[in-house]
Amino acid sequence: MTELAQVSVTALKGVGEAMAEKLARVGLENLQDVLFHLPLRYQDRTRVVPIGALRPGQDAVIEGVVSGADVSMGKRRSLLVRLGDGSGSLSLRFYHFSNAQKEALKRGTHLRCYGEARPGASGLEIYHPEYRVLTGEEDIPVEQNLTPIYPTTEGLTQQRLRQLSQQALDLLGPRSLPDWLPLELAREHQLAPLDEAIRYLHRPPPDADLEELAVGHHWAQHRLAFEELLTHQLSQQRLRESLRAQRAPALPQARDLPVRYLDNLGFAPTGAQRRVGAEIAYDLSQPEPMLRLVQGDVGAGKTVVAALAALQALEAGYQVALMAPTEILAEQHFITFQRWLEPLGIEVAWLAGKLKGKARVSALERIAAGAPMVVGTHALFQPEVQFARLALVIIDEQHRFGVQQRLALRQKGVGGTMCPHQLIMTATPIPRTLAMSAYADLDTSVLDELPPGRTPVNTVLVVDSRRPEVVERVRAACAEGRQAYWVCTLIEESEELTCQAAQSTFEELTLALGELRVGLIHGRMKPVEKAEVMALFKAAELQLLVATTVIEVGVDVPNSSLMIIENPERLGLAQLHQLRGRVGRGSAASHCVLLYHPPLSQIGRERLGIMRETNDGFVIAEKDLQLRGPGEMLGTRQTGLLQFKVADLMRDADLLPAVRDAAQELIQRWPGHVTPLLERWLRHGQQYGQV
The missing domain is CATH 3.40.50.300 (P-loop containing nucleotide triphosphate hydrolases)
Structure with a gap:
């Protein structure tokens, strides 16, 4: 049986070139895509509700007989149709209607309608209901399942999406949509078979718990969220392995410059600064690239830690680049590093987007010739910026940079063959749930001590x-x-x-x-x-x-x-x-x-x-995550990271530890399953970390 991932949407009935283009707009290119395009919510059309039992705000199917249809001339002209079923009555209101429609809805007509009951001028009303006239001869069945409402785009109706998903569901089976979670792993984490979960979410039975589905806690959603989070973990592990597999200059522990720097500093580093400094120094001495995130609350002294790391590379005769997301912050770093490094006889170069003409040419020449310390904005990513011996990149406020930009630095390492070490600093404490998912490719250090003399x-x-x-x-x-x-x-x-x-x-x-x-x-x-x-x-x-x-x-x-x-x-x-x-x-x-x-x-x-x-930044970050969600916190709306289809980092945070374990197990025991999972979930340029 052909895998659905190999079958184009054009194989579906009713999908020509124009429709295929519309489907591509919402990321649907093959039948597997159609099955993973899940409903946002559901409507219950499985039973007819007596009009007398309707509550305001309820979506429902009702049946009744028309007792009158009049054109009302309120603020806007509308057609008002009274409908009763013995248990009660309500009005159907149409703002857009034709004479023929008015004639068809005359007194005595038997109707079945679907819509949302709202309080109106004449009791409950339904605006522009879907309706059909019942002649009484045929028995029209109600829906057998809850009706799915899909994410859509212009020119794609719900009706069309339901038809297409039904065709794909008719072809769905364990062989047409392989389950890449091994049975053993699925049992261990109590996960249902993939095809069952997908079938359920497209066509939930009438007794499905709508509330559970609405909040995303249903077993079928849980199954897909687990697989999606697992895939993001695998993608980051792969990125990490590909970076770790590269060579980086092994920088010996510095003996001279850090001592002179600390003597001039005028204050002693905190215990946390010494601890994190030692972790970084060890990473830099290894022949594979360091990937370390330093989190420190406002005022914890991350810049001192960054300077100590820079001095290890500088003493070994290499270049260091420090990048900040805004000109004002980059300028401050430039001034600070000049003040700290020039007394040690180290030149500090400056490069920002606003640097123009001769000044820019001169800066580029100095960097290419080997200026030891280079400070700037994201202008340092630009292709014309060539480094002579770049061994360490320090990025301040990483969440302002796209992941792709961070990876573009790989090409700027020593001789284009060695990957620079990367130290990423943030003063926005990252909640543990985000760190486990968004930054799974990084080692994390936390500066959890404020320098003495700081007052809350x-x-x-x-x-x-x-x-x-x-x-x-x-x-x-x-x-x-x-x-x-x-x-x-x-x-x-x-x-x-x-x-x-x-x-x-x-x-x-x-x-x-x-x-x-x-x-x-x-x-x-x-x-x-x-x-x-x-x-x-x-x-x-x-x-x-x-x-x-x-x-x-x-x-x-x-x-x-x-x-x-x-x-x-x-x-x-x-x-x-x-x-x-x-x-x-x-x-x-x-x-x-x-x-x-x-x-x-x-x-x-x-x-x-x-x-x-x-005043605790970590407490504030957790609350911020709850109030705003992960995309905004990470500044990832523009980077394409963490655009989940099913999973939700806040809602599914409790899955993350199990997901991490499962990712390790899959890599070790079933490595052949990794690529198919990545292709299923991250095909559309979202494969985190692929340049």
């Missing part, structure tokens, strides 16, 4: 009608010699949004706080202008900095102890936590004021409540 930030919620009091609070803090941030979430005045714009806030605060020196920084300023303002703020030449969220990561001004965030309800938890992390970096008691605009939505209230309760 006290967070308060203040309604924006008390704005004048907050302005006075800023005046008082600055009078005591402290500095403050005032963060706005938009740049220009906007009619439809209540957000205060940075420009007008800057003008208003400059007027209100005449004795203070106020600065302004936002994303539309030139990098040079931003750098100048930041330098003035750092040097305490400015007391108050009005800014947009460009200061979210990396800005370090220990003397700033007060932050006002306007309209915090517009930001995600991770972003709020990052912003708050700009204060509390010195020894003074620090405060963060969330100046919100009522009324708050349910999610807005939850978010701000969490910010008030905790």
Whole structure:
């Protein structure tokens, strides 16, 4: 029997070239694709419900006799048909109707309808129901199964998708759709056969638990979610193996530069920094590429750990590249590394997208000639950037870069043959559930200790009608010699949004706080202008900095102890936590004021409540994941990672440990099953890690 993965959709009745194109738009190219295109939800058309038993919001099949049909001239002209069945009556309302339709729905007509009952002007109403006239001679059966509602695209009706899935289901069997989970493995994890699960999800029986299906906890969904998560694990394992199989320069432990660096630093590293530093140093001394993710909460000192790693490569005579996602953060790293490395006699080069003309040519030449330390934005990925001896790449805030970009660095290693070691840093703590799935190809280290002298930030919620009091609070803090941030979430005045714009806030605060020196920084300023303002703020030449969220990561001004965030309800938890992390970096008691605009939505209230309760980035990340979902947290909407068809990382988090074990077992005992699984689930360019 032919495998359904080998049979084109054009083999189905009613699928010509035009229909095949529409199906390709939703990723359906063969019959296996059709079977894995699962319903989003279901309608129950398996029984006729008495009209008297209908509840508002219920989708149902009803039957009755028309007692009248009139054109109503309300706000919009509509046809109102009264239908009764002895238990009660309701109205069918049609906004789009013809005279012929009105005639066909005359008094005494017997109808069967399907639709959603809603409260209306005349009791319950169904808008534009599906209906058919019953003549009374034929017995029209109701549906035998729940009716599936599929994800669709323009020009593809539910009716057509049901017909196509039925044709594919007629050909479904264990031989036409091989089950790549070995029986032993399926039994161990209590998983049903694949063909049974798929048949059930396309055509659930009338007694199926709709609620269980709606929340995704049904055994049939569980079976497919397990296989899909398993496939993502296998894909990442394969990526990891392919990277590990490459050679990387083995960098001996450095003896000289780290000692001199730490002597100049002015403070001793924390225990956590020493521990993580040792893990990295060991990885770098191996001949295969390091792939390590360092997670550290805001202010845990990841940059010091990155510098120690860089010095190991530099002392061995190699190049290091450090990349950050934004110009402002990249510039800060550049300034920091210049300050740290130039006293050790090490040159630091700079490359960003905005670097043009002669300056750009000169930077490219220096990098190609072997400039030891190179700092920049994602411009470092560009093909014309050639390194002489690149041995280590440090990526800050990895979730802002696509996985493909990270892998593109492989080509930039020593002589194009050796793969650089990769150190990835993030100040967005990643919940364990995500780390186990999204970053399964990386080793993880956690900086779980803040440097001494850091103070927890006290967070308060203040309604924006008390704005004048907050302005006075800023005046008082600055009078005591402290500095403050005032963060706005938009740049220009906007009619439809209540957000205060940075420009007008800057003008208003400059007027209100005449004795203070106020600065302004936002994303539309030139990098040079931003750098100048930041330098003035750092040097305490400015007391108050009005800014947009460009200061979210990396800005370090220990003397700033007060932050006002306007309209915090517009930001995600991770972003709020990052912003708050700009204060509390010195020894003074620090405060963060969330100046919100009522009324708050349910999610807005939850978010701000969490910010008030905790300073722990990991707690905040778990909550953020619950509120927003994984795609947004990882910034993966644009990278194609984790676009699950059936699985849901939050809902199925409890499956992940078993999935990891199953992946190991499959690789060891049934390696021949790995490729067919990857082809089944990840064929459409989503094979994580394939460049």
